[in-house]
Amino acid sequence: MTWRTAMQQALYGEGGFYSRGERPAAHFRTSVHASPRYAEALLRLLVQVDEALGRPSRLDLVDIGAGCGGLIAQITEAADPALAARLNPVAVELAPRPPALADRIAWRTEPPETITGLVIANEWLDNIPLDVVEMTGDGPRTVLVDPATGAERLGPAPCAEDLEWLRRWWPLRDPGDRAEVGRPRCAAWASVVRRLAGGLAVAVDYCHTRDTRPPCGSLTGYRDGHAVPPVPDGSCDITAHVALDACAAGGSAAGATATALTTQRRALRALGLTGARPPITLAHRDPRAYVAALRRAGEEAELIDPTGLGGFGWLAQTKHIPLPAPLAN
Incomplete structure (x- = not known):
């Protein structure tokens, strides 16, 4: 079958990796699990969106691909009482609801049909199934995969829509070159932006742009904290980096009025995370405060590390408000 069909079945079909309730934290490290400083930064972003919208009576906070609900729970709990009273937190996830998640x-x-506020899609797009194409001497061919073993063979030529997407976003030149056709992800992101009546949508993910596409693709499996061969049998997470520049074009076509493509490092630093170590004099005046500050600095440093989580891409698109200043710079 095609990789798109195999991924859909392996991740979201009956007994699939996510539909049976697997949680990301058990298999790979995300910004959400690395530190509560991530939620703190996004809360600052939410406050700026709220102000730009004129503090509406209901402010939506939508977390798409919410996993165990940790991120939206942290943001909701940290919001001041005045903001929390107007907040409408919505977690979007196919897995069963965690029993400990707050009732509110x-x-x-599925996301709400209409959203006024902030949408966060943290490592969601990389799990949207897509097809894989390989260049041959006779042109591009769709790659077929045996879901039980991961063995591949070449199939038919891609459809006209996929060929057009490849031409625009991921041109293949030499035999053996491979591409992951991100058209379903562009469509998924566009559907999010269409639902946005006003506010900001942010996608955070492993990514590449047209000038940095990996020549052999990026399809990978994860299980128990380790990268494994991407066998689509339901035993592992299957992911591929996201062509965020293509998704940005999809969002613009869906009505986004402003767009920023940046890195997590730049975005979080602009939102106040620096990773700066506390002054050593604090250790003499208040050892406990020094240890706490040192821990905070270490957590922030991990979130903005350009070779790790800080290298993630951020796609931010707004409707009817300007980009928040930390994302506009």
Whole structure:
């Protein structure tokens, strides 16, 4: 079958990796699990969106691909009482609702039809199934995969829509070159932006742009904290980096009025995370405060490390408000 079909079945089909309730934290490290400083930074972003919208009576906070709900729970709990009273937190996830999640957080399998506020899609797009194409001497061919073993063979030529996407976003030149056709991800992101009546949508993910596409693709499996061969049998997470520049074009076509493509390092630093070590004099005046500050600095440093989480791409798109200053710079 095609990789797109195999991924859909392996991740979201009956007994699939996510549909049976697997949680990301058990298999790979994300910004959410690295530190609560990530939620703190996003809360600052939410406050700026709220101000730009004129502090509406209901402010939506939508977390798409919410996993165990940790991120939206942290943001909701940290919001000041005045903001929390107007906040409508919605977690979007196919897996079952975690029993410990606060009742006030809605749990849905689809985003709300209309959203006024902030949408966060943290490592969601990389799990949207897509097809793989390989260049041959006779032109591009769709790669087929045996879901039980991961063995591949070449299939038919891609459809016209995929060929057009490849031409624009991931041109293949030499036999053996491979591409992951991100058209379904562009469509998924566009559907999010269409639902945005006003506010900001942010996608955070492993990514590449047209000038930095990996020649052999990036399809990878993860299980128990380790990269494994991407066998689509439901035993592992299967992911591929996201062509965020192509998704940005999809969002613009869906009505986004402003766009920023940046890195997590730049975005989080602009939102106040520096990773700066506390002054050593604090250790003499207040050893406990020094240890706490040192821990905070270490957590921030991990989130903005350009060779790790800080290298993630951020796609930010707004409707009817300007880009928040930390994302506009």
